[in-house]
Every structure is written in C-alpha cells, then in structure tokens.
Amino acid sequence: MEKISRIEDIKIIPDIIGEAGLEKDVSVVPGVIDNILSNEDLKIENPFSIHYVVEREKDSEKIRAEVDMKGEIETFCSRCLGPMKYMVVLDLRTDYLPASPEMSEHLEEERISSETGYYRKSIHLGEYIVSELVLSLPMRYICSPDCKGLCPHCGVNLNTESCTCEKAADPRLQKLSALKEKIRR
Numbered sequence: 001m002e003k004i005s006r007i008e009d010i011k012i013i014p015d016i017i018g019e020a021g022l023e024k025d026v027s028v029v030p031g032v033i034d035n036i037l038s039n040e041d042l043k044i045e046n047p048f049s050i051h052y053v054v055e056r057e058k059d060s061e062k063i064r065a066e067v068d069m070k071g072e073i074e075t076f077c078s079r080c081l082g083p084m085k086y087m088v089v090l091d092l093r094t095d096y097l098p099a100s101p102e103m104s105e106h107l108e109e110e111r112i113s114s115e116t117g118y119y120r121k122s123i124h125l126g127e128y129i130v131s132e133l134v135l136s137l138p139m140r141y142i143c144s145p146d147c148k149g150l151c152p153h154c155g156v157n158l159n160t161e162s163c164t165c166e167k168a169a170d171p172r173l174q175k176l177s178a179l180k181e182k183i184r185r
Helices: 030-037 125-136 171-184
Strands: 002-004 022-028 048-056 063-076 083-098 116-119
Touching (some): 048 125, 083 125
16 A cells, blocks of 8 residues: 555546556555645644555546545534544545636536546546545534533533533523413412
C-alpha cells in the first residue's frame, strides 16, 4: 500500500487506463487529513485508507471511478462534551466526461453533481475525494443517538450521573399547575 502526503496528488491519466482499468490502495498519513479538516477539535491519530478503481466505459470516453475511504476522527460530543470517535466511511461513485473548451481551468468547480465530473489531460480524483470528505462530515458530532447531554444548570453529564437540580416550572404552564393544585384539594 502506497503512502501519500497529499490527497490532491491522486491524479489519473485517462490514456493509461486499459481494458482492465486501474485499481490502487493508498494510505493517507494523519497530518494530511488534519490539514484538510483544519479544525483543532478534530484529531486524526491513524492513517486513512483509500481504495479506488477507475475503468473506461466500453466504446465511450466516459470514465467511471469508484472510491472507498475509511478512517477515524477523534473529537468531542456536542451534547455531553465527552471524547468520542467518529468513523468515516465513504463509498463514492462518479463518472468523468471530457471537458469542453469553454470550461474553466478548475474542472472540479465545474462539477454540477457528485455523479459527474470532467477531465482534460488528467482526472483530478484527489480533489473530488477531498471535497466529498469535507461535505460528508456532520455539523455536530454526537457520541450516541440517545446521548442526554449536560444539565443546563449544574453541568453534570446526564449520561453518567443524575442531576439534583430543582427543575423550574415552565412559566407558560403555571396556570395549569395552580389548577392542578386546586383539584387535588
């Protein structure tokens, strides 16, 4: 498995794709992913693995790329602030078509959808992988779907401890609470 120091350097030259296609496994060193994410709350301890297969469609200029990326991000839960690991598992499929002359130099920006990209002399597969990686990450990281978070009053982690704070009644429901007390008497 080849180790790479820049995902953006994954480029495919369409002319060298034979009938059998191309298949490759690469390992991305942790610092590379750290630089892409550029977020001090996200730590990468182990290399990410990328497996890609590129094939030319028979009797066509269309090229199909399939990319599988796996890795682990260490961060903190947005609800309880506890440490957690987020598994990145990307299964990407895209087709590449020859670019028309009026398209800009930055063909990845010309992409209308994740399903179709464009190429001239080479396919910039790494740029596609980087953009899909960034787009796939959540806005907030949650350690589990049933995470209870922190008590807004005392700050105790409700997943591990019970809160002893007295819960204030909702002021909108005070009239109902008073009615309930009258009925009990």
